[in-house]
Amino acid sequence: MASFRVKGGKRLKGTIIPQGAKNEALQIISAVLLTSEPVHIHKIPNIRDVIKLIDLLADLGVRIEKTGEESYRFTAREVNLKFMDTEDFKQKASSLRGSIMILGPLLARYGTGKMPRPGGDKIGRRRLDTHFVGFQKLGAKFNYDSQNAFYTVDGTNLKGCYMHLDEASVTGTANIVMAAVLAEGETTIYNAACEPYLQQLCSMLVRMGAKIQGIGSNKLIIEGVESLGGTEHTMLPDMIEIGSFIGMAAMTQSEITIKDARIDMLGIIPDTFKRLGVKMEFRGDDIFIPAQEHYEIESFIDGSILTIADAIWPGFTPDLLSVALVTATQAKGTVLIHQKMFESRLFFVDKLIDMGAQIILCDPHRATVIGLDRAFPLRGISMTSPDIRAGVSLLIAALSAEGTSTIHNVEQIDRGYQFIDKRLQALGADIERFD
Numbered sequence: 001m002a003s004f005r006v007k008g009g010k011r012l013k014g015t016i017i018p019q020g021a022k023n024e025a026l027q028i029i030s031a032v033l034l035t036s037e038p039v040h041i042h043k044i045p046n047i048r049d050v051i052k053l054i055d056l057l058a059d060l061g062v063r064i065e066k067t068g069e070e071s072y073r074f075t076a077r078e079v080n081l082k083f084m085d086t087e088d089f090k091q092k093a094s095s096l097r098g099s100i101m102i103l104g105p106l107l108a109r110y111g112t113g114k115m116p117r118p119g120g121d122k123i124g125r126r127r128l129d130t131h132f133v134g135f136q137k138l139g140a141k142f143n144y145d146s147q148n149a150f151y152t153v154d155g156t157n158l159k160g161c162y163m164h165l166d167e168a169s170v171t172g173t174a175n176i177v178m179a180a181v182l183a184e185g186e187t188t189i190y191n192a193a194c195e196p197y198l199q200q201l202c203s204m205l206v207r208m209g210a211k212i213q214g215i216g217s218n219k220l221i222i223e224g225v226e227s228l229g230g231t232e233h234t235m236l237p238d239m240i241e242i243g244s245f246i247g248m249a250a251m252t253q254s255e256i257t258i259k260d261a262r263i264d265m266l267g268i269i270p271d272t273f274k275r276l277g278v279k280m281e282f283r284g285d286d287i288f289i290p291a292q293e294h295y296e297i298e299s300f301i302d303g304s305i306l307t308i309a310d311a312i313w314p315g316f317t318p319d320l321l322s323v324a325l326v327t328a329t330q331a332k333g334t335v336l337i338h339q340k341m342f343e344s345r346l347f348f349v350d351k352l353i354d355m356g357a358q359i360i361l362c363d364p365h366r367a368t369v370i371g372l373d374r375a376f377p378l379r380g381i382s383m384t385s386p387d388i389r390a391g392v393s394l395l396i397a398a399l400s401a402e403g404t405s406t407i408h409n410v411e412q413i414d415r416g417y418q419f420i421d422k423r424l425q426a427l428g429a430d431i432e433r434f435d
């Protein structure tokens, strides 16, 4: 288990370039299984989950060539389906969440797919019903071996249909879209998720020859095609990283420029941090965050306490609520943070409280933060990162705190943030990794 030692209280300064988006990468890399032709992908983040998925594809027989620092060419000419029956597969596929998205492409192209219960953050119940109900509606047979926690889908003649998803699941929508693009006839997916990750996936599939209408909306209409061809794709900058850097800059009173942020694809993220009082300027496609000693949380128009809640896109992503929460700890004012989707994602606030933050955990979904307005700094402590986004929020708290903090289990942070210690060192942070 690796750890970070962080000496807090230093102001950071400089420019940071966001990595390619983690959750987009997991979809896009799974989609290479849909074609026998090469798919050349750029801006692939060098993070644990993505590397694990690439390894899994290599084990499935996909030819993988590294063509640049962040570029790979994938050719899934033949796929070794037998690998899915091995212990090795079970162990590797169950270690990340994104692996679930190889099922849709394998079902579409080979009529079969298998998967152990996938891993990912332990942030509450993470059901997969939407994925499997969608496959079944397309005509696949589904089996769940509860003793071994192993899912199987089979169906060689998928047929398009109308479906209304029970929830707008991000990975579920990606999986069903990837199954439907090669199904016979028309599939309508209503209540589809439409995060930028999905917009990017659908646009790539269209470049590969798929017929998809409604990209960016919650109603996708897909006309199945016989086969798909190769293409080239570049990942968007990671919007969750960008939000994390905005929060970090505010908390540490740092002047930071986030380069090439694709502001047009960030949705409500910048405005949400602005409501916490964080000042920023858009300079072309860069986000400039000035060093700010004080920032003040807005109230609602009627004077009541601001609520920041997560919602499916185009709402505020749940993956940035922990960062919004930590950012509020040094603001002036009060905010209610409401995590609607996941029930175990706010428990990390006990560590922030140990550091001196004023937070009331109302219930597993809601926390009220009473900002300190820098009346005193947080103090460094020793803590363990429970999940990827709580982990980065604790890191932000540690960077702003007085004294030294130790954060254990930083593999959780490495799942989603590329070389984060080195990139923060380049901005002047005093952070050191040790085993």
Ligand SMILES: CC(=O)N[C@H]1[C@@H](OP(=O)(O)OP(=O)(O)OC[C@H]2O[C@@H](n3ccc(=O)[nH]c3=O)[C@H](O)[C@@H]2O)O[C@H](CO)[C@@H](O)[C@@H]1O
Pocket: 023, 026, 097, 098, 125, 126, 127, 167, 168, 169, 170, 171, 172, 193, 312, 317, 318, 319, 340, 341, 342
């Ligand atoms: C690899 C990947 O891409 N992971 C992301 C993906 O996970 P993932 O695709 O697993 O998450 P889902 O979109 O399926 O659902 C997330 C949670 O929200 C609940 N839910 C979802 C939709 C809805 O309309 N109502 C509702 O309550 C689900 O029951 C579940 O508990 O999307 C999540 C929600 O943005 C993000 O936190 C994860 O980072």
Ligand SMILES: C=C(OP(=O)(O)O)C(=O)O
Pocket: 022, 023, 049, 096, 097, 098, 119, 120, 121, 319, 388, 389, 416
């Ligand atoms: C919850 C997340 O990831 P995963 O779905 O891979 O666990 C996340 O990226 O915040």
